[in-house]
Every structure is written in structure tokens, then in C-alpha cells.
Amino acid sequence: MAEAAEAVVDRSQMKVSDEVAIQITGMNKWYGAFHVLKDINLTVNRGERIVICGPSGSGKSTLIRCINALEEHQEGQIIVDGTELSSDLKNIDTIRSEVGMCFQHFNLFPHLSFLDNCTLAPIWVRKTPRKEAEDIAMHFLEKVKIPEQADKFPGQLSGGQQQRVAIARSLCMQPRIMLFDEPTSALDPEMIKEVLDTMIALAQDGMTMIVVTHEMGFAREVANRVIFMDQGQIVEQNEPESFFNNPQSDRTKLFLSQILGH
């Protein structure tokens, strides 16, 4: 794994407030008969940067996809920003416009330019006037450092650039929470850093973030809490310092020895 987050990270801006952003209680999920998520309890405060790691198939992606209802949970309660996720479509729409998400494969819209990718949701969901939406989009494209590519199409640029635009696209909806589903797993090593730098900048602005990733360097530098999942359960969670230096469960120790072994 690339030790990418080597830049000195300024943690002074990353304040965790007492306000609860996400509250998950007793959540269970099944795929057919397969029990993917078992009794998940998790409280995320505003301003927290949480890294979720674990072996593949441990349910970490499924967990964060439940938070914006890309996956349905069958039991338990998820409250995002005071709104409970239920089958009520109105609640789902409210939550989705508050929660941004970045995907492993970026999922940019290939038929739209980067600028249009960024302005689409503000214009059609938030009813922002086009001019204003474009200004917001350019602001965030500058933030991810590719304003000069705004008129290009996703197919024309590198994976790292695409992922940064995908982050900008989510930010244009001005979400209060950002979810990252393995944002660097599909990238070449040289491009991982540029994406992680963007995420660090976001953390420094005080964004509440839940990140599923294998980038342990990022976890160490940025996260205030690391969660280890296995077989659909939260096995261990701790501050990064203690998590990496003094893991408690055997399963965590084994995982860390494999992932940090080289």
C-alpha cells in the first residue's frame, strides 16, 4: 500500500463537535438469506473523519451504501442529520441531497462535460439557476485543482482527475456529510496521492467524512477514528494511534499484519 498521505496534515481545523451527524442503531441487512450486516451500532459526530477498513466482503461498502439508501436495510434505524431513513421516498431524497458520495469507479456521467457533471444535480435537484450553479461548480473544480479541464469529457482524462471531479460533483450539492467508497482502489499508484490530497483538504475544511479505504497512511494522518469490520460486524474501533499500534482483537492483528506486512 502506498504511504500516500505524507504531506504534513494540519489537524487544527478538524474539530469534532458534539452534534450527531449519523446515528445507526441495531441495523441488520440481508441479501436474500445471506446476513451481510449484523447488528451495526455507530454514532458519527459532525466533523468526524472515520476510516472503515476490513477484508473484502466484510460489508464495509454495504454499510456506507446503506447510509444514503443505495442499499436498503431490513432492521434497525439509521438517522442522518435528524432524518430517519425509511421507505418514505421524501426522506430518502432529503438525505441524498445532504450526503455526498464518491465511488470506486467514479461513475461520472460520460456524456456530459466535467462542468455539466457538476452542475446537473444543483440545477435539477436544488433548482439553482444555471449561472450560479456554474460558479459553484468552477469554485469546487478549482478546489480539486482542475478548473482548466471543465469543458473536457470524462473519457478524456486520467482516473485520478476523474475521481477529483467526482468529488467536486458531490461537493456542488454542498453536502454536510461525504461518503467515500474505496475512492483510490481503481487508480494507478501515481494518481492515488492527488485524490488523497483532495480528501485531506476536505477534512481540513471540517467535512464529516466516512471513508472505506485500504490507505492506512491516510487513516493514520487524517482519521480520528478507525473502524475494522469483518463478516458484517464491527470488530474493533479506536483512535488511529491505538488502532495501529495496539490492536486488541486477533482478527484485527492478523488483518493489519497482512496489509502492513510489506
Place this chain on the structure above:
Amino acid sequence: MTNVSYVRTEMLPEKEPPLGQSGLVLWLRTNMFSNIPNSLLSLAAIYFIYLLLAGIVPWIFHGSWNVGSLSECREAIAAKYGDGAEGACLAVIRERFRQLIFGFYPQELYWRPILAFVLMLVAIAPVLFASLPRRALWFSGVYPFIGFWLYWGGTVWLPVVVLAGFAIGAAAMSILPRMVGSLGAMILAMLLPVIWWLTLAGATSDTMQSLLPISLEPVESAFFGGFMLSIIIGVTGITLSLPIGILLALGRQSHLFVVKTICVGFIEFIRGVPLITLLFVASTLLNYFMPPGTNFDLILRVMIMVTLFASAYMAEVIRGGLAALPKGQYEAADALGLDFWKATRLIIMPQALKITIPSIVSTFIGLFKDTTLVSIIGLLDPIGLSNAIRANQAWNGIVWELYGFIALMFWIFCFSMSRYSMYLERKLQTGH
């Protein structure tokens, strides 16, 4: 032991690619005479093309334009080029040109189909070319009613009240959601226009006509024919089958059991039946189901059948495009908070349609050529007319000239559609 240590001290600059021989000789060598079997095949192909042209070109250039019948034509050619000379009797096209284009549409009213055709081009242009002003799409929306009025004539108020029905639906769609919810509004938006058409529309049209008579001389469907008929049926089928096909494809993917079952049932039924059967149903059977005395225009019935037939194929073509989209596109749209219809309109359909352009255009071309099948139920499309022309004593026995002309006309239409689809594909290309 060899020394494996190596350090590059400077990066190599880019160089020009090696210069090849260019020009005709290189082209011929690579494309036609690259080796002995290819050379033989090329020569054989050239000889075959020569034989073909040697037959066709003199046949056309020996053609006679100014005669009145097939026998006169043969005499004229024999007199000019000697006995046994072959020549096309193109006079039949000159003499029957108007018929082949307009059917038996009254000659003094030819300006109406011509105007309708020109306006059709105007209406289609903004749909085909995105660079034209979007406001022109209003005209495209209203054109079907203008076109109908120009072709069939009668009172202007009939198309107006039909159009008013759509306006009622659109108004319901924009005003009612606040009062009765979006599903209720959608149902009412479909129901209210139907109620309007069935109850008040006819009376309103009559009243308006008596108050403010504006009408064109009515022309009955029986006089319609030739390429005009092919275009009316084909263009209607093409423009309506795409939206209906999109809805059917979406319905087929729906999670709502009833919607899904209806769509699958419709698609599978229509695709499982030959078009000619549907046309016979349109021409004969349908009347049995109508209340006695209703006179439901035959061309209208045929247009409906052709449209339904093409829609079923279109639905399957578009379903292929939908299936080809990665799931991530749906998820990204969801995650941004777009609802189903917005995601479909802005994200899913533009991509699905782009992937399927070649198949969609193939379906259009197939549909346009299939309009010739209406000759079997007695409509006088170009093929139906050619049978009628050959039944005439003067032109009895003429085959190649007529069918060649009809083929050429169809080819022009179909080839332009094919070219347009290639232009569109190039224009929509956004990767790399």
C-alpha cells in the same frame, strides 16, 4: 556474470515516424494487390463490376423518355440503336411521375402535400440538429396537426380541438400535482384529454366551424398514394415509435408488476405476429369491433398498426441500451438525489439512446421499407401503384424501370437516414 547495472542519462526525444511511399501506388499495393490471391480476387471483382456496368449504363442511356407505351418505346429504341438493342423505357416514369409521388391526390391541390412536406422538413430540422434554436421545437410539436390538416383538409377546428386535448393533459400535469399528488395528476392528465376528445371535442369543433369557418377542401384517404403515402405512414411510425418504445422499455424494467406484465405482454405479442397480419387486422377485422357506422380512416388504422409494430421492436432495441449501462450510472444519479424520471431523462436515456443509435436507425429504415406492405391490403403506395400501372395495357410487361425507380427513391431516403445516424454518432462521441 554480466553487469546488469544501467542508468539512462538522458530521455530520448520524439522522432518523426519513418516516411513511407505514399500515393496511388502504395494504396493499390496495400489494398488491392498485396499478394497473389488478393490480386486475383481484385481482378475478378473488377471484371464483375465491369459486366454489371456494361449492362446497366447503355440500358439507361439508350432509354427513351418521350413515348406513350411500352411497344412504342421498343420501336423507338430499335429505330435509333438497331435491332436487338436494349434500352430502358423511362417514359413510364415521366408519364406516371405525379402518380408515383402523389397517388390520386387531386392535381389542383398538389400544393398542399408539397407544403406539408416542406414544413415537415422544417419541423424535423431542430430535432435532428441541436445547433438550431431550441424554440423551433414548438413548431415540431404542432406540425403533426398542421400536416394532418394540409393532407386531409376539412375544418381547421378538428386538429385544433385534438391539439387542445394534449394542452389539457399538459396543463393537468403542471397544475394538478400540488392538489392531488403526482400519481393522481398523471392519471388525470391521461384521463381528462380522453374525456375531452370523446365528449366535448366534436361539438366544440362544429360550433367553432359555424362561428368561424376556416377549412380546406377535404381529400379522402382513398386518393392518397405514392411516395406521399409512404412518407406519411413511415414518418408517423418513426416519430411515434421512438417515444412509445422508450416507455415500453422502461415499463419492461419496472418493479411494478402490472406495468411490467402489460409491457412484456404487448412487446412479445406484437413481435410474435407478422406485420402483414396486423395490417389485415387493421384493414378488415378492426371494423367488426367498432360500433356500426363509425368510419375510422383506413390510413389512420394502418398508421396505428405500423407504429405499434415498430414500437415493440424499438422497445427491445432500447432495452439493450439500458442493459449495457453500468449500474454505477444509476447509483451516481441516485446518490446525487435525482428522482427516477430526472435520472432517466438526464443520465440514463441519453446514454442508452447513444449506444443504440445504429440499431434504432436500422429499425427506422426497416419500418420505412415495410410501409410497402400496405400495398397488400390495397393501399396505393408506390408498389401498389406499380401493379396498377403494369395492369394498364400501354405499360403491360414493364418491370425494371418502375421497380428501379421505386428502389432508387427508397434508397435515397434510407441512405440519408443511415448517413444521419453516422453523423450523430460522430457528434456524440465524447471519449478519447
